[in-house]
Amino acid sequence: MQYTVGENQNVLSVLPQLKRDGYTFRGWHYADTKAHGTNTTVGKDDVFTADEHVVALWDAADVDPNMNVAQYTVVYNTNGGNIDGETGDFSLQLGKGETILDKLPTSSTIKRDGYKLSGWAYAETGTDKDGTAVKATDTVSGDVYKLVAQWTKVVPAATLTPAQKSEAKKAEAKQSEAKKAAAKQNTGATLSKTGSAVAGVAVFAVVALAGAAVVLQLRKRA
Incomplete structure (x- = not known):
């Protein structure tokens, strides 16, 4: 499925309300956790000004263990962080097929x-997943x-040396250029299939893949 979203138009106005047997559709989640943070749900006032990937969020419709929706235990460790002053291992129950990342504590909690x-x-x-990141689509x-939990050390800008500030700016510029190049490449691929954009209006294409975790890809059309 493919959708077109105008620049600064709320994307929820064009995304579908999905259905899935045994589950309740809860909304959409940003896949890029580096840019948006963990567990960031697409809000009713959010607008897109660049390409984005969003993932469908699902809740088990019935968590009764005697029903057909299986429940599983997820154990997570704060790794030096704390939740309301508590550290160490915590656990939660998820229904089969539920998105793991969406249920874990966010930066506002841990x-x-x-x-x-x-x-x-x-x-x-006990699998080859050990050491790999939990992705937004993982269920x-x-x-x-x-x-x-994975942590990045925060260095106050005021304490940075001139050399560190220069390196930080270079790294930021390099990352920005890489994103632009990727977006440009993706845009070319999208336009070859979808045609030209409306004259004078910036638009974004949304590609939805049906399945247990539906992935939507917004691609900028020049």
């Missing part, structure tokens, strides 16, 4: 002095042991 939450990684799962199909 804290660590001098650091910011950069995401979550698999550990002690549960069995018990998960365990997930570990």
Whole structure:
């Protein structure tokens, strides 16, 4: 499925309300956790000014263990951070097919002095996932042991040396150029299939893939 969204137009006005047997559709989630932070839901007032990926969010329609929706345990570790002053291992129950990242604590809940939450990684799962990041599209199909919070050290700008500030600016500029190049490449691929944009109006194309986790890709059309 493909949709077109005008620049600064609220994307929820064009995205569909989905249906899935055994689940309730809750909304859409930003896939780029680096840009938007973990567990960031697309809001009713959000507008897009660049390409975006969003993922469908689902809740098990019935969490009764005697029903057909299986429940699994996810254990996560704060890794030096704290939740309301508590540290260490925590656990939660998720229905089969629910999005893991959406249920984990966000940066507004889990804290660590001098650091910011950069995401979550698999550990002690006994699979090849160990050490890899939990992606926005990852869902549960069995018990998960365990997930570990990942942190990025925050250095106050006032304490940076001139050399560090220069390096930070270079890194930021490099990252920005990489995003622009990727967006330009994706735009070319999209336009070859969708045609030209409306004259004088910046638009974005939304590509939706049906499935357990529906992924929508917004691509800028020049």
